[in-house]
Amino acid sequence: MSDRYIRQISVIGYDGQKRLQKAKILVVGAGGLGSSVIAYLAAAGVGKLGIMDGDVVEEHNLQRQIIHGGNVGINKAESAKLFVERLNPDVEVEVYPFRITPSNVMDIVGDYDIVVSCPDNLTTRYVLNDACRLLGKPIVHAAIHGFEGEAMTVIGTPCYRCVFPRARSEEKPGVIGPVAGLFGCIQAVEAIKLVLGMEVLSGRLLRADLRSMEFYEISISNNPECPVCSGRLKGIFEENYVNDCRVVRFE
Template sequence: MIFGEEGQRRLSKAKVLVVGAGGLGSPVIAYLAAAGVGKIGIVDGDTVEVSNLQRQIIHAGNLGENKAESAAEFVKKLNPDVEVDVYPFSITPENVLEVVERYDVVAGCPDSFRSRFLLNDACMILKKTFVHAAVYAWEGEVATFTGKPCYRCYIPKSPEESGRAILGATAGAFGCLQAAEVIKIITGSGEPLIGRLIRGNLAEMEFFTINIPERDDCPVCSGRLKGIFDENYVDDCTIRRLE
């Protein structure tokens, strides 16, 4: 579906937060800026290293710079009409609500389950749309959460973090899918992956969709979680405190 002039107007008025300016964040930031999203917030506390550049393509020539600031430089060169908010720090229980509340849609591109749970929980509390993506080796996944079910319905607690290397093209492919989800949500064009997750293996070029069931006992999208509390984001990130 082509969204036309009205879709472009919606994009120009939209405010999107991208958390993580790495392998996933690079294509997300690039294509949201190219699409003409009015305001993009970029959160990342890391600095650019040589080993990042095989997948974090927006940081070319910016070794040693903070990634959020480097990404903002890229956006200004690509589309100077886009307003950029730079957050050169990591998302934490102390700052997540303050940052997320300023935006319409959140694209989660972090490299840890802790950060994904933080973003999910903040988005559910603030009633923001959370577009999730993750990659590992040749594989990746994308989903959109707007309420029930939420990311914790899909993964209630943190599994062990994977140490597998990420192919640059994998991050690029799934970052593009994530950017497309954000654009669909803003413009009302197409059918977002609400309540569904698409997973793919680029080594085999196989893709399939999972329907994510609502969990009746989910403490987050049920509305029982009333705030962001440090104890919910340690160890396996099980919800221990509701209010």
């Protein structure tokens, strides 16, 4: 095994490294959060990274999307692949240069062990949450705004809909670059711990305000009214991902 991982192996052992090398992780969104997730999962030697993003790199992205330097005008998923290939050629990269939708999510998510949710819109979070719950796949969530951020990992229940039953009004928030970096790193650590079978932020929502450096956790529990965790939702339907993403069709 390459010396590339020797400092990591001293913590997780050769068996842990072999688990990482067999893992298949899908990162949805190669923006601010996704940049850190992709960089550190690739550096850790994850066997296969799926990278999904339909946007192209723009100059204003570079304040926080640190893997895309020099690639303005290139699709973000393709740009991220170039970064991973330079950083760690051991990692297999599958590129999806388009957006996740209700019609493609089940096929794509089904090919991976873990999903890391890093989109720039609320609709995608609900589509991913519902598909992962239906397929029994763990999903690592994070969101950021200004100096603030949150993270949680969904293994079974409670899920994202248990905490946020419907989408709030959506706007493009201002972001401080290192906040995206920090919460992307938290997501990467959560994904690695999932592969290794360690305890993660399941049933716990981690929040932080980096202006005051205040970190705290909120315990969350199953919502008996959740259409996903109750088992009432039987599939992914377009009607459930418009307006406030409230579930209106169950089967």
